[in-house]
Amino acid sequence: MKKEYDVVVLEDGLEYAVIDEITKNGNTYVYLVNVQDEEDFCIRKVVENDTEKFLVGLSSNEEFDEALLYFVNKNNYNLA
Amino acid sequence: MNNEINYHQKYRKARSKSVGHAKKVKYVKVKTTALKRGALAIALATMIAISGIIYGGGKLIDTIQTTRIVYEATEYGRNIVLQNKKRTANKQFFYYEIDDIATELLKDPENFDRNLYGVYSSIGYNKTSQKEQIEKVVESVGNIAKLHPELGIDSYENFSDYCRQKGFVKEDGSIDYEAYEKAMKELIVDEMNLQKLQEKVSEFKTR
Numbered sequence A: 001m002k003k004e005y006d007v008v009v010l011e012d013g014l015e016y017a018v019i020d021e022i023t024k025n026g027n028t029y030v031y032l033v034n035v036q037d038e039e040d041f042c043i044r045k046v047v048e049n050d051t052e053k054f055l056v057g058l059s060s061n062e063e064f065d066e067a068l069l070y071f072v073n074k075n076n077y078n079l080a
Numbered sequence B: 001m002n003n004e005i006n007y008h009q010k011y012r013k014a015r016s017k018s019v020g021h022a023k024k025v026k027y028v029k030v031k032t033t034a035l036k037r038g039a040l041a042i043a044l045a046t047m048i049a050i051s052g053i054i055y056g057g058g059k060l061i062d063t064i065q066t067t068r069i070v071y072e073a074t075e076y077g078r079n080i081v082l083q084n085k086k087r088t089a090n091k092q093f094f095y096y097e098i099d100d101i102a103t104e105l106l107k108d109p110e111n112f113d114r115n116l117y118g119v120y121s122s123i124g125y126n127k128t129s130q131k132e133q134i135e136k137v138v139e140s141v142g143n144i145a146k147l148h149p150e151l152g153i154d155s156y157e158n159f160s161d162y163c164r165q166k167g168f169v170k171e172d173g174s175i176d177y178e179a180y181e182k183a184m185k186e187l188i189v190d191e192m193n194l195q196k197l198q199e200k201v202s203e204f205k206t207r
Helices: A061-074 B002-018 B039-054 B057-073 B075-083 B098-105 B109-122 B127-147 B159-166 B177-205
Strands: A004-009 A015-024 A027-034 A041-048 A053-056 B024-026 B031-034 B085-087 B094-096
Touching (some): A015 A041, A041 A061, A041 B039, A061 B039, B075 B085, B075 B098, B075 B109, B127 B159
Antiparallel strands (some): A015 A027, A027 A041
16 A cells, blocks of 8 residues: 655645654754655745744755755665 | 766755745645655655765765754753743743743853854744844843843843844844854854863873
8 A cells, every 4th residue: 555645735836745754953844745746855844833833944055954964864874 | 977967956956945934835734645656766866866966975974963063062052942931821822931041041151152052043933033032032131241240241232232243244234144053053063172172182181
């Protein structure tokens, strides 16, 4: 049986599958893959107020690099 | 070489789609889906490939170590925030005991900058809230510091004033938060390396 992934819609109107969530340093990063194009992916982080959760853009290019590394490390791929 | 160029393009595209404060959507799961056969493997391979392209082994290790060092070094500041985050009486909202956070920060004046960065990195529920709260925290620190000059903490008006005095200002006069964050990470790593060197020298001298 194929694994089912949650799907969200981003600002571009496209559907993205949530392939992973990783919490580091107080931030929860969400790893998203375009349902129609598996090489098209992005990373967002979760912020929440008292009633709702949002997916927001990362703060800097450096944060993107770090978030990408969290994902790579979690999946046990050793690039060193 | 073509593959490398291709992965650089993918990296830039992914980064461009990921970074930016203007990007914000409600986190609503609209449905579930199974990915196409092999799609997940391709997605993972792409992410891993661009990581490998962008980072040489040494840089990768440096980044991971820096992240770990900074996280551990800022634990005190993060805990201050955690302990002073309170629920309103009706349990609907939360708020911060700003003066208590400021008081705690002043208990360790020697490591004030590092602990302040710990508070900065964990306060607020989004970037706007973070900036509002940290302004108040440093304002409160300044008010207390005025009354207790023996602590040796400069009396900053607020966090913006702190950043200006430290030189984290863009050409247009606005606060350069990215420069502040980068400098604090470097400072924390430098402090740790310095401490290790001092320990090494001390150990040698006592042989």
